[in-house]
Amino acid sequence: APVPLGLPVYSASGFDLLSILARVATRPFPRIALGPVDLTCSFVVVDVRRFDNPIVYCSPSFCSLTGYPENEVIGRNCRFLQAPGGNVAKGEPRNFTSQDAVNHLRKSLIADKECQTSIVNYKKDGSAFINLVTVIPVPGGSAPDEHEIIYQVGFQVDLTEQPHAILEKLRDGSYLVNYASHSDLSPFGLPGHGPQRHNLAPVHLTGNAARDRKASSIPPIVLSKGLKSLLADPTFIRSIPITNAPPNSHTSSDDTGQNHPLSLILLEALPDFIHVVSLKGNFLYVAPSVRRVLGYEAHEMVGTCIADYAHPEDVIPLMRELKESSATGPSSTAAISDTASTQVVPHVGMPRSVDLLFRAKTKMGRYVWVECRGRLHVEPGKGRKAIILSGRAREMMNLRWKDVRRAGGLARSLRVPASHDASGSPTRKDVEQEVWGMLGGMCRDTATFMSVGKGMTDVLGWTSDDLLGRALMGIVCDEEPKAALGGFIASMRAYQKQQLLPPARRGHPLDANRVRKLRCSLRRKDGDRADVWFIVYRADADMDDADSRVDCPRGAGISITPAPLVYQIRLADAETMAPGAHTATAPPQLLSPAGKTASPLFSSSLSGALSTSRGSSWQYELQQLRITNLRLKEELAALEAAE
The missing domain is CATH 3.30.450.20 (PAS domain)
Structure with missing residues (x-):
């Protein structure tokens, strides 16, 4: 009792x-x-x-x-x-x-x-x-x-x-x-x-x-109590449009054999798209989020081959990489731990990581660069192999020479005395008067340095380690130029976002200016101010409104990562020149083995090699660049030996 x-x-x-x-x-x-x-x-x-x-x-x-x-x-x-x-x-x-x-x-x-x-x-x-x-x-x-x-x-x-x-x-x-x-x-x-x-x-x-x-090599899903209770609420689950997975899909399941609600939500709304392909390149599963990236429905791609969507010049190296991924063993590059600064060596027999980079045709009719990362998966007990990948589509830069000319051109470097050599003769060095790089972020508060050129040390005294990943507004001195630069970035990003929509849904046209420049003062590392021209380029390819979007689902292409903005910081008193006016700044050329000039690597665009419409493989052009650089190195060594 x-x-x-x-x-x-x-x-x-x-x-x-x-x-x-x-x-x-x-x-x-x-x-x-x-x-x-x-x-x-x-x-x-x-x-x-x-x-x-x-x-x-x-x-x-x-x-x-x-x-x-x-x-x-x-x-x-x-x-x-x-x-x-x-x-x-x-x-x-x-x-x-x-x-x-x-x-x-x-x-x-x-x-x-x-x-x-x-x-x-x-x-x-x-x-x-x-x-x-x-x-x-x-x-x-x-x-x-x-x-x-x-x-x-x-x-x-x-x-x-x-x-x-x-x-x-x-x-x-x-x-x-x-x-x-x-x-x-x-x-x-x-x-x-x-x-x-x-x-x-x-x-x-x-x-x-x-x-x-x-x-238990794969850790279980860890949920907070708040998220767990939210996922257990039927009203919340019904409020999210989740695509019904086809019966032959290879979605991951929990211990009860049912798809976890969180997994279904992520597969539906991720900016990337998860997909499973066989060693022959056939799609075994495609996440529903692919409609936000490439515009296709998942059931349209299941059963087809990845080569059906790849650029014709990228098919052979892409299929070769898929075939080589069936091998096991250490990856070609060792991973470095950022926290402990120790080298992580893969276990022998571990499936190697798979990295793919190719041009894929969207349902909107244009090509985009797709970057896929994943790993080989071997089904336990059966030995069947497949490759699980996460794909992300990216717009590549398309910075044009005519935009650089509109902004004032390039700054000439200065030759200043440096020191004396062993014989006592004075030596000179080139001091850069401008710096180039890329900006991330969508507005004034989120604008950050994604890349920093080595000329930053000569122009403002900062190194790339000082500014990489830091806020842009941290080096802008006054409030007025901060607001102006923030407006430039916000308007360019809004235009990029609008261009991803079908023409019928774009609304009123936004500012399509590809170049915005502002004279302002930037903070140097030593605390002084530098009077500069700050130029922001919208370096993306203009969308072709003639592309067919009639049969595309709603939201098609909105998860394509837009091209980063390009910045040019040029000292206000620097001497400038138009691109192509001097051999040092003319677009570089690839030389054929016979010594004749081949097709230019850059024509009207500084980044023409990354153009999705280019009729050659980027792997081939990379190899040609290596050959050209080796030839230039040999010529330079011969000239130095003759002096």
């Missing part, structure tokens, strides 16, 4: 610990094998319903392990073990333990997933120990919290005090350590550097642990 009035009789704290441990032991579909659990274990119980997930119970073994008494543990977040002294603020970088292990725990707990990892923790006296942490989410035992996670039970084992017992359990699969989402961790979750790392030998998992680790 229940206790009258529900009062705690046997528990002085009123906390029903045995009920929580019973739910841990009898939980359905456990992902981690805990083995026997009793009150001698070191563990804590966390209440996830309260702010910052405080500890509401700690076992006596936990207090013995960490050295903290119970009154200093209750009410605190478990992060206090991650630094000597216990002073760790929420969200701050971890300097005394592995940030990757912390991120793994955080992501798993947000998703209410069981997780296990090894991490360096600290006792009250400041001494470090290697803690094998296992966290089990526990739902409520009765209504209304019967299926909602309200507690998390965290078990701890000191690997430094019990290494042999723990390693035996690791070998026979009693403990399961999942490093799938942070593969750059050392075996015990230590940071990439530190005095402890070289003292520990790696652990090779076998049996159930190794099989489970291999099976």
Whole structure:
């Protein structure tokens, strides 16, 4: 019979610990094998319903392990073990333990997933120990919290005090350590550097642990509670137009065999389009978002070949790349980690990455550049191979020489004294009077430097590292030119966006000016001001309104990435010249083996080699450039030897 009035009789704290441990032991579909659990274990119980997930119970073994008494543990977040002294603020970088292990725990707990990892923790006296942490989410035992996670039970084992017992359990699969989402961790979750790392030998998992680790190489979808509840709302799901996938589609599924709502939404609305092709180039699956990129419906492309959409000159190298992707092994280029500055070497036998670049014909009748990145996928147990790719369409620059002439032309470089050579004769060097680059962003607040030419050092004193990715308005001195430049960028971007629409939906015509220039003052690196002409070019190809869009779906082509804006910063007092007036600035030519002039690499446009209507392969022209550069290098060496 229940206790009258529900009062705690046997528990002085009123906390029903045995009920929580019973739910841990009898939980359905456990992902981690805990083995026997009793009150001698070191563990804590966390209440996830309260702010910052405080500890509401700690076992006596936990207090013995960490050295903290119970009154200093209750009410605190478990992060206090991650630094000597216990002073760790929420969200701050971890300097005394592995940030990757912390991120793994955080992501798993947000998703209410069981997780296990090894991490360096600290006792009250400041001494470090290697803690094998296992966290089990526990739902409520009765209504209304019967299926909602309200507690998390965290078990701890000191690997430094019990290494042999723990390693035996690791070998026979009693403990399961999942490093799938942070593969750059050392075996015990230590940071990439530190005095402890070289003292520990790696652990090779076998049996159930190794099989489970291999099976979970792809991390599960991690959702916040707010997003999870939103996706569970039928009204919200019905408000999003989701294309019904054809029966033969190869969409990814969750554990129940049904497509996850988030996956369906992403496949519908991504700016890129996910697609699966066979080694022969046939489309096995195409995401519905392809209509926003190329204008086709997904069912129109399934079963066709990628060569049907590629430019005729790009078909042969494209099919060759697809065929070569069936090989496994390390990629041709090693990946460099930005955070740890360490080289990541692929495992032997890992499918190589696939990078494709080709011109594809849209349903609107014009060609765009398509960049695809993906990896070979081998179906487990059957050996069937396919390539999973993510494609993005891009507009290429079309900066024309006549636009440069309209803006005032090119600035001549200055030859100034530099130093004296070994013989004592004075030497001179060329100092650039202008700099070229590309701008990103859609308006004044988002305008950023996407690329910075080397002439920036001569013009303003900044290096490319100083400005790359930084806001443009950070170097503009006065408010009036900031507003003017922001208006230039916004109007050009609005025109680019309007041109992606069918003629009937474009509305009133916008400013189609391809060149805008402004005289203003820019801030130099030394703090002084530089009087310059700031010129912005809309360097994209004008759309052909004659292209057929009658049968195109609504929104066709709106996800095509527009060409970046090009900027020219020229000193106001620099001497200028028209393009082509001097041999140094004339459009470069490719020479045939016979020494005769071949077709120019650039004609009316500075970027003619990237034109989608060009009747040659970019791989061939790249090889011709290499040959030409090698010949020029040999001629330069011969001239220097003759002096």
